[in-house]
Amino acid sequence: MIPSPDASLLAASPWWRPDPGTHLVIRGGARLTGTYPISGAKNAALPLMVAALLSPHLVTLHNLPANLDVAVLANLLQRLGVGLGWSGGRAGLTLTLCADRLHSRRIEGALVGRMRASILLLGAMLGRCGEASLPMPGGDAIGLRGIDFHVAGLRAMGAEIDLAGGMIQARAPHGLHGAEILLPQPSVGATQNLMLAAVLARGETVIRNAAREPEIADLARCLIAMGAGITGLDGDLLTVQGGASLTGAVHSVMPDRIETGTLACAAAVTDGALFLEHARAELLGAGLPLLAAAGVALEETGTGLIARRASAGLIGTDFRTMPYPGFATDLQSPVMAMLATARGASAITETIFEQRFRHVDELRKLGADITVHGRTAWVRGVTRLTGARVTATDLRAAAALVLAGLGARGETALDGLEHLDRGYDGMAEKLAACGADIRREARA
Numbered sequence: 001m002i003p004s005p006d007a008s009l010l011a012a013s014p015w016w017r018p019d020p021g022t023h024l025v026i027r028g029g030a031r032l033t034g035t036y037p038i039s040g041a042k043n044a045a046l047p048l049m050v051a052a053l054l055s056p057h058l059v060t061l062h063n064l065p066a067n068l069d070v071a072v073l074a075n076l077l078q079r080l081g082v083g084l085g086w087s088g089g090r091a092g093l094t095l096t097l098c099a100d101r102l103h104s105r106r107i108e109g110a111l112v113g114r115m116r117a118s119i120l121l122l123g124a125m126l127g128r129c130g131e132a133s134l135p136m137p138g139g140d141a142i143g144l145r146g147i148d149f150h151v152a153g154l155r156a157m158g159a160e161i162d163l164a165g166g167m168i169q170a171r172a173p174h175g176l177h178g179a180e181i182l183l184p185q186p187s188v189g190a191t192q193n194l195m196l197a198a199v200l201a202r203g204e205t206v207i208r209n210a211a212r213e214p215e216i217a218d219l220a221r222c223l224i225a226m227g228a229g230i231t232g233l234d235g236d237l238l239t240v241q242g243g244a245s246l247t248g249a250v251h252s253v254m255p256d257r258i259e260t261g262t263l264a265c266a267a268a269v270t271d272g273a274l275f276l277e278h279a280r281a282e283l284l285g286a287g288l289p290l291l292a293a294a295g296v297a298l299e300e301t302g303t304g305l306i307a308r309r310a311s312a313g314l315i316g317t318d319f320r321t322m323p324y325p326g327f328a329t330d331l332q333s334p335v336m337a338m339l340a341t342a343r344g345a346s347a348i349t350e351t352i353f354e355q356r357f358r359h360v361d362e363l364r365k366l367g368a369d370i371t372v373h374g375r376t377a378w379v380r381g382v383t384r385l386t387g388a389r390v391t392a393t394d395l396r397a398a399a400a401l402v403l404a405g406l407g408a409r410g411e412t413a414l415d416g417l418e419h420l421d422r423g424y425d426g427m428a429e430k431l432a433a434c435g436a437d438i439r440r441e442a443r444a
Contacts, residue, residue, distance in 0.1 A: 036276055044254050045070055055226055116189070119134075123196040147190075158175065199242060220233045265296065269337070282306055313340070330396050345380045417440070
């Protein structure tokens with residue numbers, strides 16, 4: 001369980017409003033209509049905030065999402081001596097970071113335990129300060145997600161890393177140097193971490209079998225604006241010319257492709273029509289044709305996407321999660337919730353995280369017909385789900401249960417909102433503005 005945000009979070013992120021102990025109450029059946037603004041991508045925002053550690057100059061990030069992970073990371077950076085200046089509101093935050101007084105103080109476990117992205121501090125701190133000390137990272141309990149790839153790559157660049165007692169102790173007594181690194185799998189976190197470390201290292205670093213997610217290219221574009229030399233942005237071979245003296249930069253966070261796919265499913269589940277403002281279809285990768293096959297109609301406009309249910313209705317569809325441009329594992333849970341009421345059956349195979357079917361038992365409480373065999377979930381569509389009390393087990397499971405509740409008959413009460421708040425900027429409030437009967441209530 002993620003602890004409630006404390007006063008230190010509010011000091012670092014004054015826009016954050018702690019949850020006083022609530023759950024979501026959803027009365028299903030309302031059609032969603034209107035404009036749903038897609039926020040900046042959480043998975044892009046966090047590494048971009050860490051990138052500011054690499055320069056003593058000002059880095060300004062626009063379109064940051066106002067979620068719990070951003071607040072936690074802001075607190076971590078502040079404790080490392082980074083100055084933070086916020087502006088804007090919940091509809092799009094702007095953060096200016098100044099790391100001219102960065103220090104390598106040991107990072108506290110209570111904060112690192114809240115988020116997986118804290119591991120990115122390792123590469124940035126090694127590159128800038130030559131040392132780093134932090135606990136093993138936390139985050140959603142959806143799989144092993146070890147840091148072996150991170151550690152092996154950093155060691156190849158000259159880092160000395162000791163893993164003992166739940167701590168990561170790292171130093172580069174002679175500085176980091178370029179290296180040829182082959183990732184055994186295209187890990188997003190490892191690719192980002194090694195890129196951050198390589199920017200200030202001596203010489204050239206080549207990362208082979210690099211992850212290709214759009215958030216990696218977004219990070220690279222910001223680093224290039226700061227003066228880094230990086231090529232291969234949209235492929236699996238990244239080359240970083242290290243040793244640059246980085247300046248400041250102004251960068252706008254890309255729109256959240258996972259929120260886009262999730263809300264497209266919400267429009268289809270409720271047989272409504274949503275204008276997903278700022279959404280970009282090309283960021284969905286294999287999700288775009290798969291959503292179309294499942295009965296989600298998406299129409300591109302100059303400023304976003306219109307999402308609705310196709311005239312043929314929702315149709316059972318088989319798919320497997322894969323690294324980008326394959327179908328995103330982060331969309332697996334929301335799409336499963338949508339397919340729970342589709343015509344026919346679906347076979348969903350999870351190849352990325354071995355524990356990413358933890359939401360299945362909660363969907364069953366709502367009446368979904370789902371069985372799991374190994375890494376494949378078999379979903380047989382039912383006519384309608386029925387409201388029940390359910391609990392989110394992780395970030396994307398929380399979104400899936402919101403979708404299920406929106407389409408269910410009767411009332412659904414969702415506990416575990418700290419998971420939803422980690423990755424979504426005001427989802428309940430945005431849905432309510434589009435006609436959903438959804439509200440936060442104090443838990444009894």
